[in-house]
Structure formats: structure tokens, C-alpha cells
Amino acid sequence: MNIKNNYSLKNYNSFGVEAYSRYFSYIGSNDEIKALLEWHNQSELPLLLLGGGSNVLFKQDYQGMTAVIATKGIEVIDEDQYYTYVKVAAGENWHQLVRWSVNNGYGGIENLSLIPGTVGAAPIQNIGAYGVELADCFHELEAIDIASGTVSLFDQKACQFGYRDSYFKSSAFGNFLIQSVTLKFAKQPHWIMDYVGVKACLSGQPITSKRISDCIIQLRQSKLPDPLAIGNAGSFFKNPILSSNEWHQLKRQHPKVSAYPQAGGAIKVSAAWLIDHCGWKGKRFGDAGVYEKHALVLVNHGKATGESLWTLATQIIESVEGQFSITLEAEPRLIG
Template sequence: MNIREHYSLRALNTFGLEVKARYFCTLATLGGLRTVWQWQQQYPDLPILFLGGGSNMLFVEDFPGLVVHIKLMERTIIGSDAEYTYVKAGAGENWHDFVRWTIDKGLAGLENLSLIPGTVGAAPMQNIGAYGVELKDHAYEIFAVDWKTAEMRHFSVAECGFGYRNSRFKSLEPNRWLIASVTFQLPNKPTWHLDYAGVKEQLTGEVTARSISDAIIHIRQSKLPDPAQLGNAGSFFKNPMISDEHYQTLKEQYPHLSGWVLEEGVKVSAGWLIDQCGWKGKRFGDAGTYERHALVLVNHGQASGAQIWQLALDIIDSVEQRFGITLEPEPNVVGKPMLSQRMPNVVLTQP
């Protein structure tokens, strides 16, 4: 396995940012990890970053350590019991291709998660979700390598700490686990999830996993910018959770504010809050917000990661001032401490 130097990550981040990895390698087999450990012994102070499709990353600057591009490939139908069929996928598999492959095999469950960019291995990191379904609803077990001990460990779903755009891998133990594969349990008798944002309206004919997947592909293509045309990382902020009291106070002032009452509080739409602050379609140089969706930050061509991050901080400030709510970024931000002082979930690349 070759370790390359000063490697461009432009094609490996969906913002299309021209950033470089000081060191870079592609991991196609677990045996290749030996080379990564040797590298780490040589450069113990430099960071390592596992990278899938780069669709949930914002590089504020070049990465000073080793980027390991995960290309562990596998798709296997393991077996089935009365209720489920079990399917295993390697971390490097393209998520959407894998979803369509399960549909081609006559399996259902993942159709609502069609067209989410990225890889299978990154999907558990933030428990990807869309159109009323999350990865945790169909995940069965995860195999991951412990970076501290070099041991492979198996996690049941209950051990993964899955939450809204969150998992133990993302927040409890960041940078500790290399996810090698994910096994799914797909129901032999599927339950369709159609009550979400226009899915029913888009369906024609018989309801099948394929027709739902096709409908969702159509809806997503009409709502979200294609990263190949306009750099972006999907929703840039999580929908914030606020207390019931806070929600009631805001609701008196802003009757159009909608919220979803959950056990932990009330979840409100980050897109609505940002829109109210007048950010939709704004552009500052090549950094901006998408004209159809204020929640999506975009790179119109030559924006730098620092410019996009500055825009994100400005949006956070304005929402905080107007609504008293602090937005949290969804993508993983890699970069300068001075730009990230306020953000607890930002990976710093320099001491």
C-alpha cells in the first residue's frame, strides 16, 4: 500500500474544496492497516483521518496528517430467518449503490435512504436518516477496528449509542473506531414509510421498495443541489432541540414556527430559523446558501473552506441573536482552532 504526499482532496470532498492531505493512502484490505500503523509510529504527533466519500466534511485548511481513504468492498447476503434477511456491506461500498443492490435482490427496508451520498462505513457515524427512516432502524451489527488496541470488535445496535445524527463513533469516542463493515437486518415483510414530505404524492402504481426509492430519488433531485454541479454537504446544521418553555415563548412571537414534540424537548426546523434571518440564496464571493434551501451551504466554485466556515459562524450568530438558539453544524469540520473556538464538535488539526 502506497503512502502519497501532498495529495489533492478536491475530488474527495463534496464541497469541491481545493485542499491537500500531507499524507494519503487507500485502504482496500484490513491487512493494509499495518502500513498505517507503521506510518503512525514514524509520525506519532500527526493526526489520522478516515475518509469515505467526503460528503459530510468541511476542510477549513489542508490536512496535516494521513488521510486514509476507505475502500473495503463487500456485499453479501448472509442468510435469513423467519423475520429478516441479513446483508453485510463493506465500509467502502457506495451507500446508494448498495441500497439499489438490496432492492435488485428483492429486499426492502433501505429504500427511504436512497441517494444519500457517501459510503456504508460512514453511515453509522451520524446514523444517517431521511424521509422517516434512520440507519439504526435496519442496522443489525457493526464490525470496527479499535485504533487504540488494533483489535476488531463487534457492536450490536444497542451498543452503538445511535441518536439523531449521532452515534458513539461520532461523539463519545471520536477517532477511535475504523468501521470495517455493517450488517443489516431487512424485514421479510416490509413496512412502508410514506408519510413524509411528498413521498405519497410522488408514487405512481404499485408500492414497492423500488417505486419508493425512485420517488425519493426524484424528490431529492428536485430539492437538493447535486454536489457534482454545486459543491455542498447537504444540510449544514442539525435541527435544534429546545425546551418546551422556550418553544412556547417563540411560538407566541412567531406563530409559523413548527416543532416536533419529543421526549427530550421540542425539535425545530433549522432551515426555517435560517430562512427567517434572511439567509436563503445569499452569496459572499463563492460561499453562499442554496437558493431553494437555506440549510444547505454551497461553494459556487472557488470558495475556501475558511470562507464557508465563516458564513456558517455568521449564520449561527444571527440565529442565536434572534431566537436564542445555538445551531450545531452537521458535517465534520476539520481545521483551525481560531475559527472553531465556539464549536465543541470540531476536529482541530493543530495544537
């Protein structure tokens, strides 16, 4: 395992903010994972695991070890009447896995095309887009308990997946290193195509998982900034979930508010609508700003610091709270 000191993380977070880690290592094999955990337990310094760094905001330097998990491997391990099971190493790129699956005729994750980051991070917040979540095609994952080194399998129930949430993002936060994820691809995929843009893009074409993936890529490219061109972490805020009473009260005051009904009667309100309504879309303070095409996306126009992006996020939270009495929650992991 190669360890670097006082290492810049600018190229390891999609916001592209400058932050230094006291120690840094790039982990390419399961043996290196073992060595990393031994080093961590001996040093007693904090450990930050990173995949693609596309869901983190560094407000400060990190006073511990940052380890980028870059292990590779995609393997078909089993199949039955209904599913093909594919085990994928944590460091594989998520979007490349989606393209691998659609090119091989495996359906199920096509709606999750072009989500940046790694396979190992996908269960952390149960990534989701266009009506599909990781949980929909998840079989199990293999994770190492960082303190004891014990390897365990977690099935769907043990992962406690929720809306942009899981056991690993909530009660077991920071306790496990996800080493691999096994997905199950349905032999007769149930395609979700009811989003307006997806429907329009597909019209008149024979439907395949690959076609859907191509449309999702097109749509996302037209709406979201490419982190290589302009630093960002995708949606910065989660959509707030309101009870039916809270929703009716909001709707009475703001009849045009956008929302999506959830199972059990709760309502997911569009955080982008709330932020836009407060006038934040396209605002810029130095190099920290709100993307002009999407109010949910905070952007680094060049040299914004993590602290300045967080100051902007806090101002947005306060203004939405003031106007709607709703408290927005940040989606990325805040470091520092």
C-alpha cells in the same frame, strides 16, 4: 499500501474545497487497513479516515495522513423468520447499496436513497431522511480500535445512536475504524410513506421498496444540489431540539415556525425555517453561499475556501442566535 505526499483533497470532499494532506492513501483491502494502522502507530501523525468526503469541511490543510476507505463487498450472511442479514464492507457506496437492496427485494433503507457517501460512514452520524434512520435496520458493525488494533463487534445499543449522532461521533470520536456494517432487512418491510411529496409521488401506484426509492430520488433531485455540479455537504446544520417550554415560548413569538414532535415531549425545530426567516436563503459572498432552494445547505459556487464557508456558517449561527436565542450546531465534521 501506496502513500502520496502533499496530496490535494479537492476531489475527495463534496464541498470541492482545496486542501492538502501531508500524506494520503487509498485503502482497498483489509490488509491495507492493517498496514495503514501500523504506519499510523509508528509515525504518530494524526489519521483522518474518509469515505466519500460528503460530511466534512476542510478549513485548512491536514497535517497528517488522510486515508480513503474503499474496501468492497456485499454478502448475505444469514436469515431467520423475520430478517435477512447483509454484511457490507465500509467502502461500498451507500446509494448503490440501497439500489442493490431494492433490486433484490430487500426493504428497509429505501427512504435513505441518494444519500452520498460510504457504508462505513453511515453509522457515524446515524444517517437519516424521510422518517427513517440507519438505526432502524442496523444489526451490528465491526470496528478496529485504532490505537490497539483490536477488532470488536458493536450492536445497536453499543453504537448509542441518536439524532445525527452515535458513540463514534461523540465519546469515541476518532478512536475506531469501521470495517463493515451488517444490516437486517425485514421480510415484511414497514414502509414509511407519510411525507407529503412521497405520498403524492406514489399515489395510484402499487407500493414496493423500489417505487419508494425511485420517488425519494426524484424528490431529492428536485430539492438538493448535486455535489458534482455544485459543492455542498447536504444539510450544514442540525435541527435544534427544544424542550416543551422552550418550544411554547418560541411558538408564541413565531406562530408559523416549523417543527416536528419527538419522543419524550421534545420538539425538533426546522433549522431551515430559522435560517430562512433570518433572510439567508440564496445569499452569496464571493463563491460561498446559501443554496437558493434550501436554506440549510451551504454551497461552494466555484472557488470558495473552507475558511470562507465556515465564516458564512458562523454568521448564520450568530444571526439565528440573535433572533431566536437558539444556537445551531454544524452537522459536518470540521477539519482544521
